[in-house]
Amino acid sequence: MKPVLDLVTKFGPARIAAMAAVTLTLIGFFAFIILRVSRPDMGVLFSDLSMQDSASVVRELDSRGIRYETRGDAGQTILAPRPDLAKLRMDLAGKGLPTQAGVGYEIFDKGDAFSSTNFVQNVNHLRALEGELARSIRAIGRVQAARVHLVLPERRLFERDRESPSAAIVLKLMGDLDAGQVRAIRHLVASAVEGLKPDRVSIVDERGRLLADGARDAGTDVASGFEDRQAALERRLRGQIEDVVAGIVGTGRARVQVNAELDLNRIESRSETFDPESRVVRSAQTRTESAVTGNAEGQVSVGNELPGANGGDKAPTPKDATNKNEETTNYEISRVTKTEIAEGGRIKRLSVAVVLDGVYATAPDGKQTYSPRTPAEIERITALVRGAVGFDKARGDQIEVVNLRFAEAPSVPQFTEPTLIQSLLAPTKEDVLRMAELAVLALLTLIVLLTVVRPLVRQVLAPVPEAPALAAAGMGFPGDAVVAGPSGTVTVIDRDNPTARLMEFAKINGQVQAETVQRVVDMVRASPSETVEVLRTWIQEE
Numbered sequence: 001m002k003p004v005l006d007l008v009t010k011f012g013p014a015r016i017a018a019m020a021a022v023t024l025t026l027i028g029f030f031a032f033i034i035l036r037v038s039r040p041d042m043g044v045l046f047s048d049l050s051m052q053d054s055a056s057v058v059r060e061l062d063s064r065g066i067r068y069e070t071r072g073d074a075g076q077t078i079l080a081p082r083p084d085l086a087k088l089r090m091d092l093a094g095k096g097l098p099t100q101a102g103v104g105y106e107i108f109d110k111g112d113a114f115s116s117t118n119f120v121q122n123v124n125h126l127r128a129l130e131g132e133l134a135r136s137i138r139a140i141g142r143v144q145a146a147r148v149h150l151v152l153p154e155r156r157l158f159e160r161d162r163e164s165p166s167a168a169i170v171l172k173l174m175g176d177l178d179a180g181q182v183r184a185i186r187h188l189v190a191s192a193v194e195g196l197k198p199d200r201v202s203i204v205d206e207r208g209r210l211l212a213d214g215a216r217d218a219g220t221d222v223a224s225g226f227e228d229r230q231a232a233l234e235r236r237l238r239g240q241i242e243d244v245v246a247g248i249v250g251t252g253r254a255r256v257q258v259n260a261e262l263d264l265n266r267i268e269s270r271s272e273t274f275d276p277e278s279r280v281v282r283s284a285q286t287r288t289e290s291a292v293t294g295n296a297e298g299q300v301s302v303g304n305e306l307p308g309a310n311g312g313d314k315a316p317t318p319k320d321a322t323n324k325n326e327e328t329t330n331y332e333i334s335r336v337t338k339t340e341i342a343e344g345g346r347i348k349r350l351s352v353a354v355v356l357d358g359v360y361a362t363a364p365d366g367k368q369t370y371s372p373r374t375p376a377e378i379e380r381i382t383a384l385v386r387g388a389v390g391f392d393k394a395r396g397d398q399i400e401v402v403n404l405r406f407a408e409a410p411s412v413p414q415f416t417e418p419t420l421i422q423s424l425l426a427p428t429k430e431d432v433l434r435m436a437e438l439a440v441l442a443l444l445t446l447i448v449l450l451t452v453v454r455p456l457v458r459q460v461l462a463p464v465p466e467a468p469a470l471a472a473a474g475m476g477f478p479g480d481a482v483v484a485g486p487s488g489t490v491t492v493i494d495r496d497n498p499t500a501r502l503m504e505f506a507k508i509n510g511q512v513q514a515e516t517v518q519r520v521v522d523m524v525r526a527s528p529s530e531t532v533e534v535l536r537t538w539i540q541e542e
Helices: 002-038 051-064 082-094 105-109 118-138 179-192 218-249 375-389 420-425 429-461 467-472 498-526 528-540
Strands: 042-046 069-071 077-081 143-151 166-173 201-205 210-212 254-263 267-293 320-342 346-356 359-362 368-371 398-403 480-484 490-494
Touching (some): 002 429, 042 051, 346 375
Parallel strands (some): 166 201
């Protein structure tokens, strides 16, 4: 242990403390690096969870001892190790997590049907139906969350007293739903509930906007449907025109507006046509009659009874025969009955307005010059627009294509490959996080080097003055010799001057002897009795 103690004594307390501080700092620094490198990559397990679902998922992860992180004020987002995401989702789904704040038909798997009352069964059935409908609605795009409320009146004894069911739906959307998606949700709910009609379903989004009114009458629904149809038709025609024109004048260099007038009248017509040339025998009836009339011989008459009458001299009259034939034929004439129903919403007239920008050219000095389009080019574009919208002159359609200069000139696109600097200036999210992590680690390393390692190295490499050793070895140093004098003084002796060297050594020896005598005198004055005893001992020695 003596070399170790000598080394510790040689370094001194300041250096020992500095070395301990550096060691602890380096251990903590490398421990942080190891923990940061060994930390698992976290990924999103679930997002946009309710507080109940978040608590259930966190409780399940704690029971499994899986590391997780929560984000958001109420823990809506839960992160877990990325390699275990798929397995965790399947395991949690097997346990019905997350429930999305709703319950489906699995509610009947937990209850006892024999001990439940009819009221409880009806309530559970209503809850299950609402939960299943909410899950089906969430499967539609842009629907983030859904909540369904069903009103199912009790069955009445008489049919005339029966009330119609209704439904109310609250949606949390990521964007906006179009009219077709709103109708799809209404028909989905109406088809799943017995007796529910689509016009009895009300839909509201999270911002309080009424997407579908289930309390208005059928006429209002029809009018609203025509308005949606008109807006959809105008939007479709405008898109078709922009696709055609943009390929010629360029993207953003044309403005298109379409106004479609629809005929909302519902027309029903019936017609019946007979064809006299087409006859078919339906039935035929034939009737034949025959009659025979005899003579008057042997008959009693007034002439025979008169006096002088001779009835036997008359010649006999011949018999009369009569034949009668009747034939009746019924014909069926072909008949065509046609019923035509023209629903409302037909296109009554179209009005299209197209504004085109001119042609821009870049001059040699870099400035852009404007020139209008030729009438022939405008006429060709007009013909294309007519074909795109299905122009009908008899219907009164009107199309106007005008060339005007826009307020802003088009910017000249620069198709240059991004350089390394541009790529560094437009990094991805992962690149930003990685660079931030490397910057923090580099900053910590620099701080450790400047504040801990550098002072320690400087103290370790600093020379330690040892007066006795230098004095003993002074004669052996080249150039100037360093000699330690009394009271810790150090004297530099010129090696090239022997006389000066001898004088300095003599002076140092005299000073050492004087100090030694003075120390002895001080010891005698401080302890006279002990000094007497020491002197007696020296005298009695041989």
